Amino acid sequence: MEAQQDRLVLTTTDLELGMTCVIPVDIMAPGKVTVPQRIFQDVVGNLPDGEITLRADERNLLALSSRKSNYTIHGLPADEYPAIAAVTSEMTLSLSAPVLRELIRKVLFAASHDEARQVLTGCLFQHDGHRITMVATDTHRLAIRQMPLTASATSPFQAILPARALQEVLRVLGGSDDEVTIVITDRQAQFEIGRTRILTRLIEGQFPAYERVIPQGQEKRLSINRQAFYEAIRRASIVAKSESNKIILRCQDGVLAISAETGDVGKAYEELPVQQEGDAVEIAFNAEYLQEALPVMESDVIALALSGPLNPGLITGSDDPDYRYVAMPMQIL
Missing domain, CATH: 3.10.150.10 (DNA Polymerase III, subunit A, domain 2)
Incomplete structure (x- = not known):
């Protein structure tokens, strides 16, 4: 000091x-x-x-x-004490605090905690001159938030920001509405938030080609009340915890059944009315992966698009037009 x-x-x-x-x-x-x-x-x-x-x-x-x-x-x-010098770069972006908060909050939870794959412990942050994108994945799930580029930026960039640094940025942002200046260099990123400046090293490496993971052309689609779906999954996960958090979704004739069963705990069963398009559905997911994604969405009704029991599911929402969440399924057995 x-x-x-x-x-x-x-x-x-x-x-x-x-x-x-x-x-x-x-x-x-x-x-x-x-x-x-x-x-x-x-x-x-x-x-x-x-x-x-x-x-x-x-x-x-x-x-x-x-x-x-x-x-x-x-x-x-x-x-x-080591000095922290302010960084300068041609790659500078100015965003409002609410926009940056939205980008981070929608994807941060999907970043990996496995230090053996360090590139996945961060979030990809990029802008191509037209839109801003933030992506996180741990290979079991993928969260993508995109926004039109309405803020000022000097030149396009791409960087992998450590999740730990973004947690600090989110904490400092709080409920602020101020402008945030972001500076990106080859090795560092700097966030200027009011009287606070956060400087972090970037994660080196190649982020996965996430576009190839996003499912296309699923013939089955369920429209579900987001809050009711979240609460049903949260209850069923109490039983599912001792069985790798596995819950099974079965849908037929507009009724979605959510079940979990473990030998040492018991059984859970929930039913929800849904709008169903396509054939009957049977697929298993890690309950935690759904529980963490649903609360960050804004839509009252979400869409779960599916193609098969071993293919990833895609969750979107009408009030979240630029947010996509992909979850890999588990084997039902």
């Missing part, structure tokens, strides 16, 4: 992800010190409401006081 003129600059980094936040404060004397982030956060977060006074001495001891609370934290010389 560094006191400069009328502001306090807070900087943190793990060399993969860094953040700088500028806070307007009353400065009695300039100076800087490095302190343990977790301890500082916990102390400040638990102090009573009111003004906080910070003082650092030549021994790198940081004293905090607020009302009748007084703490001292052992720090380190600030000169030894």
Whole structure:
């Protein structure tokens, strides 16, 4: 942390992800010190409401006081802390916070947690001059959100952003309506959100050719109330958890049956009225993959397009025209 003129600059980094936040404060004397982030956060977060006074001495001891609370934290010389320099690039994009929040929220949950396939632990972020696209996949599911490019951008780009960095971006965005400036270089991405700047390394590698995974020409289609579908799956998943979260969907004559069965728990059975196009349906999915996708959609009615029990299903919604979600099926057995 560094006191400069009328502001306090807070900087943190793990060399993969860094953040700088500028806070307007009353400065009695300039100076800087490095302190343990977790301890500082916990102390400040638990102090009573009111003004906080910070003082650092030549021994790198940081004293905090607020009302009748007084703490001292052992720090380190600030000169030894790695600097986070602002990045510049020809690839710059300006988006409103609601648009960026929408892009991230609709796909982030589908990113992989498997570090052995690092390229899948991030989200593909690209713009081609006409639209913005964000994609995430863990090979079992695929989430795609596209938007027309109405914001200012300097040149097209493509980058794989770490999911961990996007989680921080989402957290900092909160409910803001401000403009966000995004700068992309060959190795880094920078997000400027109000007084906060987030800098992250990009994930190197080739993102899968996701377009080839999107099903085409399915002859079976179910139109389902999204909220009722979500609640039925959530209930059935209580039983399905001990059986790899497998739920079975069977649909005939406009009635969708959702079932799960495990030897050590029991059985679950739900029925929902649907609009059915095409032949009868029988397919199994991981309940978790459906549970995570349905809440981020806006449509009251979603469409589940299918072709066969071993082919992926495609979920879309009339109020989500540029959102597509693909889920791989499980074997029914």
